[in-house]
Amino acid sequence: MDLKEQNSILFWDEMKVYFNENSPIIFKRLNEKLISETVLIPIRQLHKDHPDTHYCTVLFQYLREFAILYQQHVLFIYADNKYDKYKVSIEKGINTSTGICNRKTMVFQETPLIAYNHDFTKLSLTPSVIFFYNIFQSIENSFYSEKVFVLFxxxxxxxxxxxxxxxxFYNTILTHHFNNIPPILCLYTDDSSDHRTIFGSVQISLICLFLHENFDILIAMRTALHHS
Incomplete structure:
Protein backbone atom coordinates (compact mmCIF):
# COMPACT_ATOMS: atom_id res chain seq x y z
CA MET A 1 0.00 0.00 0.00
CA ASP A 2 1.43 3.33 -1.06
CA LEU A 3 0.73 5.75 1.78
CA LYS A 4 1.89 8.67 -0.35
CA GLU A 5 -1.33 8.40 -2.34
CA GLN A 6 -3.52 8.12 0.76
CA ASN A 7 -4.72 10.92 2.95
CA SER A 8 -2.90 11.88 6.14
CA ILE A 9 -5.51 10.29 8.43
CA LEU A 10 -4.93 6.84 6.97
CA PHE A 11 -1.18 7.33 7.17
CA TRP A 12 -1.21 8.10 10.90
CA ASP A 13 -3.63 5.25 11.54
CA GLU A 14 -1.23 2.84 9.91
CA MET A 15 1.69 4.24 11.90
CA LYS A 16 -0.26 3.86 15.14
CA VAL A 17 -1.04 0.22 14.39
CA TYR A 18 2.61 -0.45 13.54
CA PHE A 19 4.07 1.01 16.73
CA ASN A 20 1.37 -0.40 19.00
CA GLU A 21 1.56 -3.89 17.60
CA ASN A 22 1.51 -6.40 20.43
CA SER A 23 4.39 -8.59 19.35
CA PRO A 24 5.59 -11.05 22.02
CA ILE A 25 9.23 -10.62 21.01
CA ILE A 26 9.13 -6.81 21.09
CA PHE A 27 7.18 -6.82 24.35
CA LYS A 28 9.73 -9.15 25.92
CA ARG A 29 12.65 -6.97 24.86
CA LEU A 30 11.02 -3.82 26.19
CA ASN A 31 10.07 -5.24 29.57
CA GLU A 32 12.71 -7.85 30.27
CA LYS A 33 15.55 -6.96 32.61
CA LEU A 34 18.81 -6.71 30.71
CA ILE A 35 21.77 -8.64 32.06
CA SER A 36 25.27 -7.49 31.11
CA GLU A 37 27.36 -10.42 29.96
CA THR A 38 31.01 -10.47 28.95
CA VAL A 39 31.71 -12.22 25.67
CA LEU A 40 35.22 -13.51 24.96
CA ILE A 41 36.24 -13.53 21.31
CA PRO A 42 39.47 -15.30 20.27
CA ILE A 43 41.90 -12.90 18.62
CA ARG A 44 42.20 -15.23 15.62
CA GLN A 45 38.56 -14.59 14.75
CA LEU A 46 39.34 -10.89 14.38
CA HIS A 47 41.89 -11.52 11.63
CA LYS A 48 40.86 -11.04 8.04
CA ASP A 49 40.85 -14.18 5.98
CA HIS A 50 43.43 -14.60 3.22
CA PRO A 51 43.94 -17.48 0.77
CA ASP A 52 47.66 -17.72 1.67
CA THR A 53 47.02 -18.18 5.40
CA HIS A 54 47.33 -21.97 5.33
CA TYR A 55 50.48 -21.93 3.20
CA CYS A 56 52.19 -19.32 5.39
CA THR A 57 51.34 -21.33 8.50
CA VAL A 58 52.82 -24.50 7.00
CA LEU A 59 55.95 -22.66 5.85
CA PHE A 60 56.40 -21.25 9.35
CA GLN A 61 56.21 -24.79 10.73
CA TYR A 62 58.85 -25.94 8.23
CA LEU A 63 61.03 -22.99 9.21
CA ARG A 64 60.87 -23.95 12.88
CA GLU A 65 61.67 -27.57 12.06
CA PHE A 66 64.67 -26.38 10.08
CA ALA A 67 65.79 -24.25 13.04
CA ILE A 68 65.49 -27.27 15.36
CA LEU A 69 67.54 -29.40 12.96
CA TYR A 70 70.42 -26.88 12.96
CA GLN A 71 69.79 -25.46 16.40
CA GLN A 72 73.42 -24.68 17.24
CA HIS A 73 73.94 -22.65 14.07
CA VAL A 74 70.66 -20.74 13.70
CA LEU A 75 69.67 -17.23 14.75
CA PHE A 76 65.87 -16.92 14.69
CA ILE A 77 64.29 -13.47 14.98
CA TYR A 78 60.85 -12.00 14.37
CA ALA A 79 60.20 -8.39 13.41
CA ASP A 80 56.85 -6.70 13.86
CA ASN A 81 56.22 -3.54 11.88
CA LYS A 82 52.56 -2.98 12.66
CA TYR A 83 53.53 -0.48 15.35
CA ASP A 84 54.38 1.98 12.57
CA LYS A 85 50.73 2.93 12.72
CA TYR A 86 51.24 4.22 16.26
CA LYS A 87 52.78 7.51 17.27
CA VAL A 88 54.38 8.04 20.65
CA SER A 89 53.76 11.69 21.42
CA ILE A 90 56.55 13.42 23.34
CA GLU A 91 55.29 16.99 23.52
CA LYS A 92 53.10 16.43 26.56
CA GLY A 93 54.28 18.43 29.55
CA ILE A 94 56.65 20.51 27.41
CA ASN A 95 56.42 24.29 27.51
CA THR A 96 55.68 25.73 24.09
CA SER A 97 56.50 29.24 22.97
CA THR A 98 53.58 31.52 22.14
CA GLY A 99 55.53 33.11 19.30
CA ILE A 100 54.68 32.85 15.65
CA CYS A 101 55.33 29.51 14.00
CA ASN A 102 58.73 29.22 12.23
CA ARG A 103 59.96 32.44 13.84
CA LYS A 104 63.03 32.64 16.05
CA THR A 105 62.76 33.37 19.74
CA MET A 106 65.34 35.72 21.23
CA VAL A 107 66.78 34.84 24.65
CA PHE A 108 69.97 35.68 26.50
CA GLN A 109 72.94 33.44 25.78
CA GLU A 110 73.22 32.22 29.36
CA THR A 111 69.47 31.58 29.65
CA PRO A 112 68.46 27.90 29.51
CA LEU A 113 65.94 26.90 26.85
CA ILE A 114 62.72 26.03 28.66
CA ALA A 115 60.16 26.64 25.88
CA TYR A 116 60.05 24.88 22.54
CA ASN A 117 58.92 25.88 19.08
CA HIS A 118 55.49 25.01 17.70
CA ASP A 119 57.14 22.52 15.33
CA PHE A 120 58.14 20.47 18.35
CA THR A 121 54.47 19.75 19.06
CA LYS A 122 54.30 17.83 15.76
CA LEU A 123 57.17 15.56 16.74
CA SER A 124 56.47 11.92 17.55
CA LEU A 125 58.36 8.65 17.77
CA THR A 126 57.50 5.41 15.98
CA PRO A 127 58.35 2.11 17.71
CA SER A 128 59.45 -1.10 16.03
CA VAL A 129 59.74 -4.43 17.84
CA ILE A 130 62.22 -7.27 17.29
CA PHE A 131 61.87 -10.64 19.05
CA PHE A 132 64.54 -13.30 19.49
CA TYR A 133 63.16 -16.83 19.39
CA ASN A 134 64.27 -19.65 21.65
CA ILE A 135 64.94 -22.83 19.68
CA PHE A 136 64.02 -26.02 21.52
CA GLN A 137 64.44 -29.70 20.72
CA SER A 138 60.73 -30.15 19.99
CA ILE A 139 58.37 -28.09 17.87
CA GLU A 140 55.64 -28.50 20.50
CA ASN A 141 57.52 -26.12 22.80
CA SER A 142 56.93 -22.39 22.61
CA PHE A 143 59.58 -20.51 20.66
CA TYR A 144 58.73 -17.19 22.27
CA SER A 145 61.19 -15.74 24.76
CA GLU A 146 61.63 -12.59 26.82
CA LYS A 147 64.33 -11.25 24.51
CA VAL A 148 62.57 -8.24 23.04
CA PHE A 149 64.16 -5.14 21.52
CA VAL A 150 62.12 -1.98 21.01
CA LEU A 151 63.56 0.75 18.82
CA PHE A 152 62.21 4.25 18.24
CA PHE A 169 68.21 -6.01 12.39
CA TYR A 170 71.97 -5.69 12.04
CA ASN A 171 72.41 -3.43 15.08
CA THR A 172 70.14 -5.60 17.21
CA ILE A 173 71.99 -8.77 16.23
CA LEU A 174 75.32 -7.17 17.12
CA THR A 175 73.95 -6.00 20.46
CA HIS A 176 72.63 -9.43 21.34
CA HIS A 177 75.39 -11.69 19.99
CA PHE A 178 78.41 -9.37 19.85
CA ASN A 179 81.02 -11.14 17.69
CA ASN A 180 79.56 -14.63 18.05
CA ILE A 181 76.87 -14.46 15.38
CA PRO A 182 75.46 -17.78 14.10
CA PRO A 183 76.01 -18.48 10.38
CA ILE A 184 72.30 -19.05 9.61
CA LEU A 185 69.73 -16.28 9.97
CA CYS A 186 66.00 -17.09 9.95
CA LEU A 187 63.91 -13.95 9.68
CA TYR A 188 60.14 -14.00 10.17
CA THR A 189 58.31 -10.71 9.65
CA ASP A 190 54.81 -9.31 9.38
CA ASP A 191 53.04 -8.28 6.17
CA SER A 192 54.02 -4.60 6.11
CA SER A 193 55.40 -3.13 2.88
CA ASP A 194 58.89 -2.65 4.37
CA HIS A 195 59.04 -6.36 5.25
CA ARG A 196 57.32 -7.87 2.23
CA THR A 197 59.89 -10.15 0.67
CA ILE A 198 58.41 -9.93 -2.84
CA PHE A 199 59.40 -6.25 -3.08
CA GLY A 200 62.73 -5.43 -4.70
CA SER A 201 63.69 -2.89 -2.04
CA VAL A 202 63.29 -5.53 0.68
CA GLN A 203 65.22 -8.13 -1.31
CA ILE A 204 68.14 -5.76 -1.91
CA SER A 205 68.23 -4.81 1.77
CA LEU A 206 68.33 -8.47 2.82
CA ILE A 207 71.10 -9.17 0.32
CA CYS A 208 73.10 -6.32 1.85
CA LEU A 209 72.60 -7.83 5.30
CA PHE A 210 73.58 -11.27 4.00
CA LEU A 211 76.81 -10.02 2.42
CA HIS A 212 77.81 -7.60 5.17
CA GLU A 213 77.46 -10.16 7.97
CA ASN A 214 78.77 -13.00 5.77
CA PHE A 215 75.93 -15.39 6.60
CA ASP A 216 75.99 -18.86 5.11
CA ILE A 217 72.19 -18.98 4.82
CA LEU A 218 69.53 -16.28 5.16
CA ILE A 219 65.87 -17.33 5.12
CA ALA A 220 63.25 -14.57 5.12
CA MET A 221 59.54 -15.28 5.49
CA ARG A 222 56.48 -13.20 6.25
CA THR A 223 53.00 -13.79 7.55
CA ALA A 224 49.92 -13.77 5.36
CA LEU A 225 48.24 -10.44 4.81
CA HIS A 226 46.38 -9.14 7.90
CA HIS A 227 47.90 -11.88 10.08
CA SER A 228 50.76 -10.15 11.83
Whole structure:
Protein backbone atom coordinates (compact mmCIF):
# COMPACT_ATOMS: atom_id res chain seq x y z
CA MET A 1 0.00 0.00 0.00
CA ASP A 2 1.43 3.33 -1.06
CA LEU A 3 0.73 5.75 1.78
CA LYS A 4 1.89 8.67 -0.35
CA GLU A 5 -1.33 8.40 -2.34
CA GLN A 6 -3.52 8.12 0.76
CA ASN A 7 -4.72 10.92 2.95
CA SER A 8 -2.90 11.88 6.14
CA ILE A 9 -5.51 10.29 8.43
CA LEU A 10 -4.93 6.84 6.97
CA PHE A 11 -1.18 7.33 7.17
CA TRP A 12 -1.21 8.10 10.90
CA ASP A 13 -3.63 5.25 11.54
CA GLU A 14 -1.23 2.84 9.91
CA MET A 15 1.69 4.24 11.90
CA LYS A 16 -0.26 3.86 15.14
CA VAL A 17 -1.04 0.22 14.39
CA TYR A 18 2.61 -0.45 13.54
CA PHE A 19 4.07 1.01 16.73
CA ASN A 20 1.37 -0.40 19.00
CA GLU A 21 1.56 -3.89 17.60
CA ASN A 22 1.51 -6.40 20.43
CA SER A 23 4.39 -8.59 19.35
CA PRO A 24 5.59 -11.05 22.02
CA ILE A 25 9.23 -10.62 21.01
CA ILE A 26 9.13 -6.81 21.09
CA PHE A 27 7.18 -6.82 24.35
CA LYS A 28 9.73 -9.15 25.92
CA ARG A 29 12.65 -6.97 24.86
CA LEU A 30 11.02 -3.82 26.19
CA ASN A 31 10.07 -5.24 29.57
CA GLU A 32 12.71 -7.85 30.27
CA LYS A 33 15.55 -6.96 32.61
CA LEU A 34 18.81 -6.71 30.71
CA ILE A 35 21.77 -8.64 32.06
CA SER A 36 25.27 -7.49 31.11
CA GLU A 37 27.36 -10.42 29.96
CA THR A 38 31.01 -10.47 28.95
CA VAL A 39 31.71 -12.22 25.67
CA LEU A 40 35.22 -13.51 24.96
CA ILE A 41 36.24 -13.53 21.31
CA PRO A 42 39.47 -15.30 20.27
CA ILE A 43 41.90 -12.90 18.62
CA ARG A 44 42.20 -15.23 15.62
CA GLN A 45 38.56 -14.59 14.75
CA LEU A 46 39.34 -10.89 14.38
CA HIS A 47 41.89 -11.52 11.63
CA LYS A 48 40.86 -11.04 8.04
CA ASP A 49 40.85 -14.18 5.98
CA HIS A 50 43.43 -14.60 3.22
CA PRO A 51 43.94 -17.48 0.77
CA ASP A 52 47.66 -17.72 1.67
CA THR A 53 47.02 -18.18 5.40
CA HIS A 54 47.33 -21.97 5.33
CA TYR A 55 50.48 -21.93 3.20
CA CYS A 56 52.19 -19.32 5.39
CA THR A 57 51.34 -21.33 8.50
CA VAL A 58 52.82 -24.50 7.00
CA LEU A 59 55.95 -22.66 5.85
CA PHE A 60 56.40 -21.25 9.35
CA GLN A 61 56.21 -24.79 10.73
CA TYR A 62 58.85 -25.94 8.23
CA LEU A 63 61.03 -22.99 9.21
CA ARG A 64 60.87 -23.95 12.88
CA GLU A 65 61.67 -27.57 12.06
CA PHE A 66 64.67 -26.38 10.08
CA ALA A 67 65.79 -24.25 13.04
CA ILE A 68 65.49 -27.27 15.36
CA LEU A 69 67.54 -29.40 12.96
CA TYR A 70 70.42 -26.88 12.96
CA GLN A 71 69.79 -25.46 16.40
CA GLN A 72 73.42 -24.68 17.24
CA HIS A 73 73.94 -22.65 14.07
CA VAL A 74 70.66 -20.74 13.70
CA LEU A 75 69.67 -17.23 14.75
CA PHE A 76 65.87 -16.92 14.69
CA ILE A 77 64.29 -13.47 14.98
CA TYR A 78 60.85 -12.00 14.37
CA ALA A 79 60.20 -8.39 13.41
CA ASP A 80 56.85 -6.70 13.86
CA ASN A 81 56.22 -3.54 11.88
CA LYS A 82 52.56 -2.98 12.66
CA TYR A 83 53.53 -0.48 15.35
CA ASP A 84 54.38 1.98 12.57
CA LYS A 85 50.73 2.93 12.72
CA TYR A 86 51.24 4.22 16.26
CA LYS A 87 52.78 7.51 17.27
CA VAL A 88 54.38 8.04 20.65
CA SER A 89 53.76 11.69 21.42
CA ILE A 90 56.55 13.42 23.34
CA GLU A 91 55.29 16.99 23.52
CA LYS A 92 53.10 16.43 26.56
CA GLY A 93 54.28 18.43 29.55
CA ILE A 94 56.65 20.51 27.41
CA ASN A 95 56.42 24.29 27.51
CA THR A 96 55.68 25.73 24.09
CA SER A 97 56.50 29.24 22.97
CA THR A 98 53.58 31.52 22.14
CA GLY A 99 55.53 33.11 19.30
CA ILE A 100 54.68 32.85 15.65
CA CYS A 101 55.33 29.51 14.00
CA ASN A 102 58.73 29.22 12.23
CA ARG A 103 59.96 32.44 13.84
CA LYS A 104 63.03 32.64 16.05
CA THR A 105 62.76 33.37 19.74
CA MET A 106 65.34 35.72 21.23
CA VAL A 107 66.78 34.84 24.65
CA PHE A 108 69.97 35.68 26.50
CA GLN A 109 72.94 33.44 25.78
CA GLU A 110 73.22 32.22 29.36
CA THR A 111 69.47 31.58 29.65
CA PRO A 112 68.46 27.90 29.51
CA LEU A 113 65.94 26.90 26.85
CA ILE A 114 62.72 26.03 28.66
CA ALA A 115 60.16 26.64 25.88
CA TYR A 116 60.05 24.88 22.54
CA ASN A 117 58.92 25.88 19.08
CA HIS A 118 55.49 25.01 17.70
CA ASP A 119 57.14 22.52 15.33
CA PHE A 120 58.14 20.47 18.35
CA THR A 121 54.47 19.75 19.06
CA LYS A 122 54.30 17.83 15.76
CA LEU A 123 57.17 15.56 16.74
CA SER A 124 56.47 11.92 17.55
CA LEU A 125 58.36 8.65 17.77
CA THR A 126 57.50 5.41 15.98
CA PRO A 127 58.35 2.11 17.71
CA SER A 128 59.45 -1.10 16.03
CA VAL A 129 59.74 -4.43 17.84
CA ILE A 130 62.22 -7.27 17.29
CA PHE A 131 61.87 -10.64 19.05
CA PHE A 132 64.54 -13.30 19.49
CA TYR A 133 63.16 -16.83 19.39
CA ASN A 134 64.27 -19.65 21.65
CA ILE A 135 64.94 -22.83 19.68
CA PHE A 136 64.02 -26.02 21.52
CA GLN A 137 64.44 -29.70 20.72
CA SER A 138 60.73 -30.15 19.99
CA ILE A 139 58.37 -28.09 17.87
CA GLU A 140 55.64 -28.50 20.50
CA ASN A 141 57.52 -26.12 22.80
CA SER A 142 56.93 -22.39 22.61
CA PHE A 143 59.58 -20.51 20.66
CA TYR A 144 58.73 -17.19 22.27
CA SER A 145 61.19 -15.74 24.76
CA GLU A 146 61.63 -12.59 26.82
CA LYS A 147 64.33 -11.25 24.51
CA VAL A 148 62.57 -8.24 23.04
CA PHE A 149 64.16 -5.14 21.52
CA VAL A 150 62.12 -1.98 21.01
CA LEU A 151 63.56 0.75 18.82
CA PHE A 152 62.21 4.25 18.24
CA UNK A 153 62.45 6.36 15.11
CA UNK A 154 61.75 10.02 14.51
CA UNK A 155 58.58 10.20 12.42
CA UNK A 156 59.85 13.20 10.44
CA UNK A 157 63.58 12.68 9.96
CA UNK A 158 63.70 8.87 10.12
CA UNK A 159 60.88 7.58 7.90
CA UNK A 160 60.34 3.85 7.63
CA UNK A 161 62.05 2.01 4.79
CA UNK A 162 63.34 -1.47 4.02
CA UNK A 163 67.01 -0.52 4.39
CA UNK A 164 66.32 1.17 7.73
CA UNK A 165 64.70 -1.97 9.11
CA UNK A 166 67.57 -4.08 7.83
CA UNK A 167 69.96 -1.75 9.65
CA UNK A 168 67.91 -2.23 12.80
CA PHE A 169 68.21 -6.01 12.39
CA TYR A 170 71.97 -5.69 12.04
CA ASN A 171 72.41 -3.43 15.08
CA THR A 172 70.14 -5.60 17.21
CA ILE A 173 71.99 -8.77 16.23
CA LEU A 174 75.32 -7.17 17.12
CA THR A 175 73.95 -6.00 20.46
CA HIS A 176 72.63 -9.43 21.34
CA HIS A 177 75.39 -11.69 19.99
CA PHE A 178 78.41 -9.37 19.85
CA ASN A 179 81.02 -11.14 17.69
CA ASN A 180 79.56 -14.63 18.05
CA ILE A 181 76.87 -14.46 15.38
CA PRO A 182 75.46 -17.78 14.10
CA PRO A 183 76.01 -18.48 10.38
CA ILE A 184 72.30 -19.05 9.61
CA LEU A 185 69.73 -16.28 9.97
CA CYS A 186 66.00 -17.09 9.95
CA LEU A 187 63.91 -13.95 9.68
CA TYR A 188 60.14 -14.00 10.17
CA THR A 189 58.31 -10.71 9.65
CA ASP A 190 54.81 -9.31 9.38
CA ASP A 191 53.04 -8.28 6.17
CA SER A 192 54.02 -4.60 6.11
CA SER A 193 55.40 -3.13 2.88
CA ASP A 194 58.89 -2.65 4.37
CA HIS A 195 59.04 -6.36 5.25
CA ARG A 196 57.32 -7.87 2.23
CA THR A 197 59.89 -10.15 0.67
CA ILE A 198 58.41 -9.93 -2.84
CA PHE A 199 59.40 -6.25 -3.08
CA GLY A 200 62.73 -5.43 -4.70
CA SER A 201 63.69 -2.89 -2.04
CA VAL A 202 63.29 -5.53 0.68
CA GLN A 203 65.22 -8.13 -1.31
CA ILE A 204 68.14 -5.76 -1.91
CA SER A 205 68.23 -4.81 1.77
CA LEU A 206 68.33 -8.47 2.82
CA ILE A 207 71.10 -9.17 0.32
CA CYS A 208 73.10 -6.32 1.85
CA LEU A 209 72.60 -7.83 5.30
CA PHE A 210 73.58 -11.27 4.00
CA LEU A 211 76.81 -10.02 2.42
CA HIS A 212 77.81 -7.60 5.17
CA GLU A 213 77.46 -10.16 7.97
CA ASN A 214 78.77 -13.00 5.77
CA PHE A 215 75.93 -15.39 6.60
CA ASP A 216 75.99 -18.86 5.11
CA ILE A 217 72.19 -18.98 4.82
CA LEU A 218 69.53 -16.28 5.16
CA ILE A 219 65.87 -17.33 5.12
CA ALA A 220 63.25 -14.57 5.12
CA MET A 221 59.54 -15.28 5.49
CA ARG A 222 56.48 -13.20 6.25
CA THR A 223 53.00 -13.79 7.55
CA ALA A 224 49.92 -13.77 5.36
CA LEU A 225 48.24 -10.44 4.81
CA HIS A 226 46.38 -9.14 7.90
CA HIS A 227 47.90 -11.88 10.08
CA SER A 228 50.76 -10.15 11.83
Missing amino acids: KDKVFQPSSAIRYTTE
